[in-house]
Amino acid sequence: MKKLHQFGFSTIALICISLFVISPMSMAERLGLGRDVSPQEIQLWDIDIRPDGSGLPAGEGTVAQGEVLYSQQCMSCHGDKGVGGVNEALVGRIADDAFPFGRDPGIKKTIGNYWPYATTVFDYIRRAMPFPQPGSLSNDEVYSVVAYLLYLNAIVDEDQRIDAENLAAIRMPSRHRFVVDDRIPIDYRHPEGG
Amino acid sequence: MPKKLSRRQILAGLTGAAGVAATRSSLVGANTAELPLEKVEQLLSSTRQQGEGVSALGRRSDFELIQRLPYRNIVSFTPLQDLHGSITPADLHFERHHGGVPTLDPETHELLIHGMVDKALKFSLADLKRMPSVTRVCFIECSGNLNIRAGEKTTPQQLSGLTSQSEWTGVALSTLFNEVGLKPKASWFLAEGGDAAILARSIPLAKGFDDAMIAYAQNGESIRPEQGYPFRLLLPGWEGNTNVKWLRRLEVSDQPFMTREETSKYTDPLKTDKARLFSVIMDARSIITSPTYPTVLSKGWTEIRGLAWSGRGKIAHVDVSVDGGKHWQKANLQGPVLSKAHTRFTLPWRWDGGGAELLSRATDDSGYVQPTRRQLIDSRGLGSLPYHLNCILGWQVRSDGQVLYAAEPWV
16 A cells, blocks of 8 residues: 555656656747738738827828818717817817816816827827717828817917828927826836847 | 524524625624514525526526616726625626727637737637636726715715726736747837727836736636627736727837827826826725615624725735724735735724724835825825825714715815
């Protein structure tokens, strides 16, 4: 009985050691799962626009076209000229571009007084608006709605055409107000380089 | 003639028959008079007929009505006051959607990982399930989880029901990063959902290598549609909005993407006329879940119960006050105390019938102490609403036994 027990124990130990030797995968070893994707397929999904303008599609828009589109697609939720709607106020500046939001919780945050990047306006409208039919606007139409909203916020002139070349260059009034939370430092680097 | 029953048997019968009410009255604990024997007889009926048979899918007792509280079709709140232990039943996990709950076919839905990678790849749910799996318990909390307009007749659910806890199973994100290979200069990634909002957030790569995972299961079953079926990003301890549901794409980059969610929303204006970007870690907080509104206390023993959690690590201790903060005592913590997890705390208390104000204060293992409302306002400014309001909350016990939220309006 004692012998059997010893045999059983050593067999189990041997199996465990074998598993240990065979099974651990080095971090560098790849599992070989997933499927390849073509650049064309990636392009269909890769919709984000960055603050430097990368990702902006070809096309352009005007304030006049944007006004027409806004009245058809946006006004019912966001109000006439971006104010007074049932959903977010989109338009409004504060005198001298002050930024009293931390002191006064009553002020509505708008594209003109709060949003730090103009590229985000394009990204978000193309991503998620108009709410009843997200993704239904063409790139030119998105550029036009962006142009109209920037015009209403007194950030561009009425005759300003908006396209991939000039959108990222627009300096939003509150851009310099934004700071990365530094209470708990986060190391943003790649753990193995960078 | 029936035999005379012991008090213990009567109470046992009562609990079975009267469900919630009996549980509630036994909780607040004053002895009550004996029942007439005819009523006691009726309580034996369940022992004199066969009960229901087995079933393919279980359900809650008909005596239990616990529900989420939906609001404006964009959010629903977990009934914190009705739950025990630390796990939230999956169908009671809070919801916050920005474009509704999409229907995604697990046979065709895929996760694309591209950008600053050696090889862009798409992964199916089946691919993810073949990979080494990890399981952990953690909370997910919406960073806008305090109703700043709550009046005194407010339940914990109405006040702060946008936090829930599950056991999540999935694949470590580092496993997937290893699979695609990252370029040395990579430092951020975009996480994007396949819902109508195509919700997107930028995440520092370090979090991806730390404890991030792609979760496909919740409390032992496939993740619920409202929670991101067939899979979601899970960033333990980080604000709910970054835990992108219905995940469809990760793009690796060397800069943040500055999406609408992380700029015009989910930023914290400060009294210095600045606004914090990427304030993603949920700081320590706690909330008493019992006794709270609408409980009416009876004199005698009760147990003060609640939840405490921190996005920085483990809860170190929870202090409870019954006199509005004049004196504090350490609550019992229900173990195992897990990192970035709801931790149940309890403290037995005998209510003598006088006025009382119940408070709880969490401290985590980083040394962070849950602030008072005043400390929060002094440090950030009143306008940092509505995100990351993790201040100490109070419950007033009136002399008639009513328990009311100690409401202090913010605006």
